[in-house]
Amino acid sequence: MGQIAFWGIQHGLGVTSNTAALASIIGMDYQIRTLCSQPQWSDNTLESSFKKSINRGNPEFYNMSGTGLDGLERAVRAGKIERDTVKNNALFIERDRLDLLRGSEKSDKSQFDNANEIMRIIYNGAKEYYDLVLLDVHSGSNSPVTNTLLEDSDLIVVCVNQNIHVLDKFFKDKESLPKALLRKPHVLLVGQYDPESKYKVRNIANKYSYKGPILTLPYNTSFKDHLNDGDIKGFISRNRNISKNHENYQFIQDLRRNAKYILTEVGINTQVKMIERGAS
Structure with missing residues (x-):
């Protein structure tokens, strides 16, 4: 069992699209019960x-109000959280493999920020x-809920891009980073990656004397659409x-490589859990 948090130093860095893409490929490729969620106000x-x-997949349940995080908050306050309670409040994307919690x-x-212990x-x-x-x-680092969940995560995926101002802010302004990044395992993911840019992975690592792992996910028009x-x-x-000659091939390959990396980092045996290609 593992919890992975996707986080960015500021908005607009593709955190949500990276989360969605990786959740999807994991749900398709691995026999793993996965939940994805966006605990934000x-x-x-x-x-x-x-x-x-x-x-x-959820035509009736989707239109019900009071489900998802809000419904689970009421269950916590009533002391009714059991093993299947979250599952029963989630929407399925890939049956038995990928659910989404509203x-x-x-x-x-302020009500949401004060519920950080309930989110935990x-x-x-x-x-x-x-x-x-x-x-x-x-x-950012101003949300109590974010800070709590980062501390509870087994791995933090730090989403950045090739914008020099974003990179400078992450590597040089350590005071603005969540304290969890000083203590928890984390990996950089450069989204909308352009391998022809001056700021390719090797040059980013050299410029900031960074020795940690850096994953990439290239820009892809069809994915964005x-x-x-x-x-x-x-x-x-x-x-x-x-x-291999398909225009989306590199995107899928990089996505699979990233999925395998983060799963391995949280202790999941990807060889055992891999679903045979072509199977549903």
Whole structure:
């Protein structure tokens, strides 16, 4: 069992799209019970990324209010969190392999921020059922919920891009980073990666004397279009078994490499859990 938090030093770094893409490929490629969730106040963009799958697979439950994080908060306050409680409040994306937990519908940010200990209980409860929990947490370090969940995570995926100002802020402004990054295992993921840029992985590592691992995920037009259409699962499904000369091949290969890396880091045996290619 492992919890992985996807985090960015600021908004606009593709944290949600990275979370959605990795959740999808894991749900397609591995026999692992995975939950993805976006514990943020007034933000349901992760849910929107899977809109088509949710509408097809959960037509009645999807329109029910009071489910997801808000429903689970009430269950925690009532002392009714059991092994299957989170599962029963989640929406399935890939049956028995990938679920999504709806975000909060609270209109008061302070109410959400003050529920950080309840969020901890919810996701600890999720790990009683799920093998893997993927969290798209709020960017920056000003959210109590984010700081709590980062501390509880087994791995933090730090999402950056090739913008020099973003890189400088991450590598040079240590005071602005969550304290969890000083203590928890973490890996850099450079999203919308351009291998022709001056700021390729090797040069980033040299410039900042960085010795840690750096993953990349290239920019892909079709992926972005499917993201906007709420059909991430459809994109992954249609491109799982493409040939090397296909325009999306490198994106899928890098996505698979990243998935294998983060799963291995949290102790999951990817060889044992891998589903045979072509199987559903």
